[in-house]
Amino acid sequence: MGSLTGVAVHANAEKPTVGDEEAEGDPAVFLDRDGVINRRSITLVRDESQLEILPGVPEAVARLTEAGYRIVIVTNQRPVAWGIIDGEDLDRIHEDIQAAIEEVGGRVDAFRSCRDGFFDECACGKPEPGMLVSAAEELGLASEGSWMVGDKPSDVEAGRRFGADTIKITGSKFPWERWKTAPEADHHAQDLPAAVDRILAEQPPTPRTETSSQTVSPRRGS
Numbered sequence: 001m002g003s004l005t006g007v008a009v010h011a012n013a014e015k016p017t018v019g020d021e022e023a024e025g026d027p028a029v030f031l032d033r034d035g036v037i038n039r040r041s042i043t044l045v046r047d048e049s050q051l052e053i054l055p056g057v058p059e060a061v062a063r064l065t066e067a068g069y070r071i072v073i074v075t076n077q078r079p080v081a082w083g084i085i086d087g088e089d090l091d092r093i094h095e096d097i098q099a100a101i102e103e104v105g106g107r108v109d110a111f112r113s114c115r116d117g118f119f120d121e122c123a124c125g126k127p128e129p130g131m132l133v134s135a136a137e138e139l140g141l142a143s144e145g146s147w148m149v150g151d152k153p154s155d156v157e158a159g160r161r162f163g164a165d166t167i168k169i170t171g172s173k174f175p176w177e178r179w180k181t182a183p184e185a186d187h188h189a190q191d192l193p194a195a196v197d198r199i200l201a202e203q204p205p206t207p208r209t210e211t212s213s214q215t216v217s218p219r220r221g222s
């Protein structure tokens with residue numbers, strides 16, 4: 001546990017290189033974190049005591065794992081660069097998220113976080129697609145058949161630039177954000193469980209080749 005958390009903090013991909021060379025990879029679901037996995041906080045989620053995983057989220061991720069999707073959480077955590085969030089606390093938050101998901105038979109294959117400052121130009125902070133690109137290169141993921149689920153326009157843009165289908169979560173807004181118009185995502189869903197319903201309805205499960213003879217994750221029940 002923890003071996004996949006906090007790795008490859010910075011994604012130094014240049015431009016998105018989606019296309020033929022990634023067409024052979026596994027389909028993945030890229031998940032934004034705040035507002036999708038856990039409840040957003042106006043004071044930020046700075047350590048694991050402030051982590052509130054949203055209802056039904058671990059089970060929803062487990063459904064994706066069982067369907068054969070690789071799961072990558074991609075999160076902008078720029079306050080780390082200013083010392084507002086401690087990087088080790090961030091790692092622990094991600095370990096707790098992983099544990100909650102593994103508890104019900106799912107698995108996050110990689111976490112990617114942009115820890116660069118708000119005014120740093122980097123290739124990883126969404127709406128740049130660098131975190132998705134680097135995870136795709138490392139894990140052998142295809143943009144074809146993959147999805148990006150997030151609650152902000154920058155999530156939708158990053159997913160689109162990577163070449164994934166996009167779902168915007170609409171249920172995470174603070175009251176004063178309700179006026180904001182929805183960006184053009186391919187689909188909209190109230191929360192992650194509803195987004196997973198949409199993914200599994202839209203595209204039938206695609207088991208990974210090495211687990212194609214199995215109908216459930218081998219980690220289930222272990």
Ligand SMILES: [Mg+2]
Pocket residue numbers: 032033034035036150151152
């Ligand atoms: Mg978010």
Ligand SMILES: [Zn+2]
Pocket residue numbers: 114115116122123124125
């Ligand atoms: Zn960055």
